[in-house]
Amino acid sequence: MATLLLTPPLAWFVLIYLASLVVLLITAFWETNSFTGNLVHTWTLSNLTEIVTTSAYLQVIVRTVGMAAAVTVVDLVIAIPFAYYLARVASRRTRTFLYVATLLPLWASYLAKVYAWQLVFTRDGVLNWSLAKVALGPLNLIDTNWAVFIAFCYIWLPYMIIPVYAALDRIPGSMIEASQDLGGRTWRTTRSVLLPLALPGIVAGSIFTFSLTLGDYITPELLGGTNSVFIGSVAYTSFLSNNVPLGAAMALVPVVIMVGYLLGARAIGAFEEL
């Protein structure tokens, strides 16, 4: 019975998904014929060496990781007070309302969320109109990394709020009372009790904000400028220009980073509380 139930889904995942990941890995060690553009199945390290020796590519990696880290930190700062209010202050009704209010933008069309910022940042957009009202601006953020950064923070914010809320919600009230009985003030209780106990949720949320930013090419493409080349953009452009092996090699970078991130999170014990 178990075999009957498990064979089709596992076959799907192993024969298609895992097989695809393996092919991606292998493709990174192949090359394309520079005349025909066809994939040539000869083993080469040239894609990987090209990435680690070309300063432009290294810059792209540093830029992407920096962006992912910045987005994660900002989302965390926005999410923690919000999730705290949701989990520990709001009444039951308000909590349900706020919870659904967080989830709706998470599900609302991804492209819509990117595009919305184009409408905000464009030269005659809402931002410059509002700035003009208070005699400021214009501030032309469109086609800059600032636009990309703000849009990333916006798009992935609900992915941070939900797990942080779930973690804060699980902390027994008695823990906080105990901290207060022992003389812990708000800040001390937050730092020494709440945050450590919420760590699994924070890590879970950051896995999403970090990973989703690492692999996005659409937001930079639509909102960024000439300087907005990210790991995803390189992989996407290589794919468009028929140089899949280089794209595959580039795509391995986020895989390595994410695996390192997950192992690091495990090493500091972030998963033990889950």
Next chain:
Amino acid sequence: MESPGLRLALRIWVVLVLLFLFLPIALIVLYAFDPATIESWPIQGLTLHWFSVAWHDQQVRTAFLLSVKVALLATGVALVLGSAVAYALYKFTFFGRDGISFLLVLPIALPGIITGLALNSFFTFTNIELSLWTIVIGHATFCIVMVFNNVIARLRRMPRSLAEASADLGARGWQTQLYITLPSVATALISGALLAFALSFDEVIVTVFTSGAQNTLPIWIFGALRLGQQLPEVNAVVTIVICLTIIPVLLAARIAGASSVARTARATVTAA
């Protein structure tokens, strides 16, 4: 533990975050009704003209139909495979159980470009022509986890005594499955299906790599946005897509409870 001042500050913060979350989406919806052909703020008036333009646009229609077809097929595959694996993990203990739930979450936890590029390389490698079916395969792969999450959460909450009572009353195994287990997980199946539909209908990052020459609706939108063409029409189409992703999610939340639509939390908890 919160002083009144802190409470007030938190409340203000919550309102600001809500505005941040909703204003940009509201902005698109407003622009969709703007009669102007260039996009500048404030909007010039209100009209349904661009919805009519979108409705009569053959490209948009074809793309819309393809998106619906793909979403229905992917949801179907996800329903069968997702519920099968959820039931198996609930019912049986075996070596590698945790590995399976980790594997299911991987497609939504790894950056989309990896899944997309990987599937594309796979189809090239196996000489499979890109078609409707390759899009469905890609979508189903990350939709399975939606059904799986919902069904397994429901199964775990179901008291074991129900199935035991059924057996005590003389029901055979299949009768218990059909009359007890299936009705108990029915709403979880429905909400999982709705979420899978919404996820598939809106997907673009992976679809770019698996669609070949055909356009799904998000691909059509992405193309128009890249070229900066037909933007007023895009506003109308995007508004429709927002509705078509949000309505299934609201329905799912209504049917199976708000926590069933948390795309990330439970998934990561299961994974970790």
